Amino acid sequence: MKYIVCEKPGEFLLKEKEAPVRKEGEALLKINKVGICGTDIHAYGGNQAFFSYPRILGHELASEVLEIGENARGIKSGDKVVVMPYVSCGKCIACRNGKTNCCTNITVLGVHGDGGMQEQITVPADILLPANDLSNDQMAIVEPLAIGAHAIRRANIKAGETVVVVGCGPIGIGIMKLAQIEGAKVIAVDMNDQRLAYAKDKIGVDYVVNAGNDPAAAISEITNGDMATAVFDASGNKFALEAGPSYMSHGGRFVLVGLSKGELTYTHPAVHSKEMTLMCSRNATTEDFEHVISVLDQFPTESYITHNVPFTDMIANFDSWCDPATGVMKATVDF
Ligand SMILES: [Zn+2]
Numbered sequence: 531m532k533y534i535v536c537e538k539p540g541e542f543l544l545k546e547k548e549a550p551v552r553k554e555g556e557a558l559l560k561i562n563k564v565g566i567c568g569t570d571i572h573a574y575g576g577n578q579a580f581f582s583y584p585r586i587l588g589h590e591l592a593s594e595v596l597e598i599g600e601n602a603r604g605i606k607s608g609d610k611v612v613v614m615p616y617v618s619c620g621k622c623i624a625c626r627n628g629k630t631n632c633c634t635n636i637t638v639l640g641v642h643g644d645g646g647m648q649e650q651i652t653v654p655a656d657i658l659l660p661a662n663d664l665s666n667d668q669m670a671i672v673e674p675l676a677i678g679a680h681a682i683r684r685a686n687i688k689a690g691e692t693v694v695v696v697g698c699g700p701i702g703i704g705i706m707k708l709a710q711i712e713g714a715k716v717i718a719v720d721m722n723d724q725r726l727a728y729a730k731d732k733i734g735v736d737y738v739v740n741a742g743n744d745p746a747a748a749i750s751e752i753t754n755g756d757m758a759t760a761v762f763d764a765s766g767n768k769f770a771l772e773a774g775p776s777y778m779s780h781g782g783r784f785v786l787v788g789l790s791k792g793e794l795t796y797t798h799p800a801v802h803s804k805e806m807t808l809m810c811s812r813n814a815t816t817e818d819f820e821h822v823i824s825v826l827d828q829f830p831t832e833s834y835i836t837h838n839v840p841f842t843d844m845i846a847n848f849d850s851w852c853d854p855a856t857g858v859m860k861a862t863v864d865f
């Protein structure tokens with residue numbers, strides 16, 4: 531079978547190997563479609579921390595079951611399944627408290643172990659969710675949307691709140707739509723007018739603010755001086771992360787979804803006077819995946835997937851997907 535491996539930073543190779551053989555407790559899957567994530571782009575760019583090469587990337591997977599044994603969800607061969615790509619240990623303090631998303635021993639398919647850029651893969655059967663009603667396009671975007679669903683659940687977003695989401699990339703766009711589904715008003719902030727236009731036109735956010743135009747003043751005007759009761763950062767940009775609390779109301783929460791590399795600095799009185807709740811949001815749990823699957827028909831999948839190619843064309847196209855100026859939101863690859 532064919533597979534694509536990231537041999538070293540900046541180099542993919544299309545290769546051939548034996549198909550994997552299913553072991554007890556595993557499922558053998560045929561991969562139909564793989565979504566390309568920021569993680570894959572960083573791995574290819576060589577700026578993903580703790581990454582080892584060669585590595586088969588890909589963790590946003592639309593797949594169907596070729597072989598499976600007895601399993602708790604009653605999944606059978608021939609079923610379409612969404613893969614939850616986080617393999618947790620079930621034993622550590624986080625897992626014992628139900629926070630499998632931040633397991634101390636977490637293994638993410640396509641990051642710590644090989645992922646789905648291959649025609650077939652074996653995975654633990656218990657990371658699969660049945661998805662016979664979803665299209666391959668929908669299945670491939672469940673994982674990035676589940677990241678957003680987890681962030682929203684962390685912040686316990688309620689109807690009627692006004693939230694700010696900084697960053698209109700694939701994760702931020704997911705947070706915006708899912709916050710709206712909870713009944714929140716959404717203010718989108720980004721530097722890129724093309725992405726702000728997407729948030730306005732396709733997601734239907736209530737307000738868009740260009741990050742270059744004093745966003746704190748704009749958010750103050752929109753909220754009559756209250757500011758946003760929750761601010762999500764989906765940019766991972768140090769400047770944006772440090773500005774985030776200034777968009778937040780007194781008594782608000784600031785949710786870090788995007789990841790920056792270094793230190794962040796806050797002036798203590800500024801965040802103390804607001805009694806800021808600072809929370810990080812990492813990965814997602816089964817509950818988040820199930821929630822996304824239940825609301826996915828409200829999401830504009832067709833416009834969110836901006837690029838799609840057969841796997842034989844992926845290597846030639848990948849460089850262009852690393853540049854937001856090409857208008858890429860989510861690229862996908864058919865296997
Ligand atoms: Zn992803």
Ligand SMILES: [Zn+2]
Nearest residue numbers: 619622625633
């Ligand atoms: Zn664990």
